[in-house]
Amino acid sequence: MDSQIARLQALEILDSRGNPTLSVTVTLTDGNSATASVPSGASTGLHEAVELRDDDRNRYGGKGVRRAAAHVEGEIADALMGLDARAQSDIDHVMIALDGTDTKGRLGGNAILGVSIAVARASALAQGRPLYRSLNDADDYLLPVPCMNVLNGGKHADSSLDFQEFMIVPHGAPGFAEAVRYGAETYAALRSLLHDRGLATSVGDEGGFAPRLDSNEAACELIVAAIERAGYRPGVDIAIALDPAASSFAEGESYHLSRSRTGRLDRAALLALYGRWIDAYPIVSIEDGFGEEDWAGFIDQTADQGDRIQIVGDDLFVTNPRIIREGIARHAANAALIKPNQIGTVTETIEAVRICQQAGWGTMVSHRSGETADDFIADFAVAMGAGQIKSGAPCRGERLAKYNRLIAIEAELGDRARMAAPFARYVERRA
Numbered sequence: 001m002d003s004q005i006a007r008l009q010a011l012e013i014l015d016s017r018g019n020p021t022l023s024v025t026v027t028l029t030d031g032n033s034a035t036a037s038v039p040s041g042a043s044t045g046l047h048e049a050v051e052l053r054d055d056d057r058n059r060y061g062g063k064g065v066r067r068a069a070a071h072v073e074g075e076i077a078d079a080l081m082g083l084d085a086r087a088q089s090d091i092d093h094v095m096i097a098l099d100g101t102d103t104k105g106r107l108g109g110n111a112i113l114g115v116s117i118a119v120a121r122a123s124a125l126a127q128g129r130p131l132y133r134s135l136n137d138a139d140d141y142l143l144p145v146p147c148m149n150v151l152n153g154g155k156h157a158d159s160s161l162d163f164q165e166f167m168i169v170p171h172g173a174p175g176f177a178e179a180v181r182y183g184a185e186t187y188a189a190l191r192s193l194l195h196d197r198g199l200a201t202s203v204g205d206e207g208g209f210a211p212r213l214d215s216n217e218a219a220c221e222l223i224v225a226a227i228e229r230a231g232y233r234p235g236v237d238i239a240i241a242l243d244p245a246a247s248s249f250a251e252g253e254s255y256h257l258s259r260s261r262t263g264r265l266d267r268a269a270l271l272a273l274y275g276r277w278i279d280a281y282p283i284v285s286i287e288d289g290f291g292e293e294d295w296a297g298f299i300d301q302t303a304d305q306g307d308r309i310q311i312v313g314d315d316l317f318v319t320n321p322r323i324i325r326e327g328i329a330r331h332a333a334n335a336a337l338i339k340p341n342q343i344g345t346v347t348e349t350i351e352a353v354r355i356c357q358q359a360g361w362g363t364m365v366s367h368r369s370g371e372t373a374d375d376f377i378a379d380f381a382v383a384m385g386a387g388q389i390k391s392g393a394p395c396r397g398e399r400l401a402k403y404n405r406l407i408a409i410e411a412e413l414g415d416r417a418r419m420a421a422p423f424a425r426y427v428e429r430r431a
């Protein structure tokens with residue numbers, strides 16, 4: 001049966017922050033049709049693929065994506081018409097060449113990624129396979145450990161926290177659905193703890209609570225207390241992962257922790273703070289502990305703390321295979337965050353993961369702070385055997401879409417699914 005691209009349609013829809021974003025539908029000659037929608041970050045890396053937005057604000061207040069939509073239905077559709085949807089890599093490379101820039105800035109990374117993901121879905125439908133299997137046909141699959149952001153700060157919330165994300169990682173759970181249960185119970189325990197202390201239980205962009213606390217440390221203490229209140233053992237059943245997103249509080253050579261009134265820290269003092277936290281709390285992973293332009297900060301941290309915790313580059317690497325290779329050569333981390341819309345095609349995202357895996361690095365597949373109900377990253381994390389996924393708190397539909405899809409995949413796979421804790425080596429070394 002023919003699985004050629006017959007039609008591309010694009011719509012401007014809204015993301016979870018109420019900002020415009022792009023949705024793309026591809027229809028094949030066999031009648032199959034699939035839709036993808038594109039997420040949008042707030043703490044974006046300098047070198048991310050360009051998210052093409054219109055010049056003027058539209059009626060929602062955010063900048064629209066009508067130009068990106070027009071590119072999908074115009075130039076991109078003209079170039080892809082008649083191509084076989086199963087040829088993902090060819091299709092992605094046609095779009096990369098058509099755009100002709102290093103940053104996908106002409107047609108828009110959002111336009112290109114929307115098409116790329118919709119094509120991946122349509123191809124799976126054409127093959128009659130689940131998406132994860134059509135991305136990678138394997139005998140068994142590694143399910144990712146969920147990293148759930150339960151306290152929001154930085155650019156994602158109007159809380160007192162300088163650090164953007166405080167995540168719980170139920171790495172001791174026997175499987176994915178169980179891990180989600182551990183996480184949901186701890187999230188509920190955290191809500192009751194906040195309530196008992198008279199603190200706000202309103203949430204930030206990713207569904208984590210956004211209270212006004214006395215210090216950044218208080219966030220870790222609250223999480224440890226919540227893990228215990230839920231009946232789990234901190235560090236054994238559930239650990240902590242952080243994304244300070246330090247680019248958002250980097251000021252030249254120093255780091256300004258202004259919300260918590262910690263004040264200015266230089267690189268060495270920030271590294272020492274992380275060291276004290278690693279000793280005091282069951283932290284297994286720190287992402288973007290330093291700013292995206294502070295390679296020396298990442299390199300120092302990897303040398304100093306890289307055998308005790310996972311050190312993840314997000315803004316630093318922006319899922320870009322070339323920059324990840326540089327990071328590997330310079331020992332600037334031991335893991336990369338993987339966000340498809342930072343690089344702009346499924347094919348390049350796969351390449352980014354494979355480069356990490358060949359170097360023995362960890363990979364954490366990630367949502368964006370502005371999301372939709374699209375659950376592509378769930379199938380993608382399984383197909384790649386990425387080992388970790390972060391999709392916010394176990395709350396809010398756009399975050400749960402990914403976790404719930406993973407629960408369904410785990411059930412479908414039965415004993416062909418496993419979930420091995422990627423943090424075991426750090427937990428053991430620190431025991």
Ligand SMILES: C=C(OP(=O)(O)O)C(=O)O
Nearest residue numbers: 041042043044367368369
């Ligand atoms: C998910 C993140 O935030 P954003 O989508 O705002 O970049 C992150 O920094 O890891």
Ligand SMILES: [Mg+2]
Nearest residue numbers: 243245288314
């Ligand atoms: Mg990040």
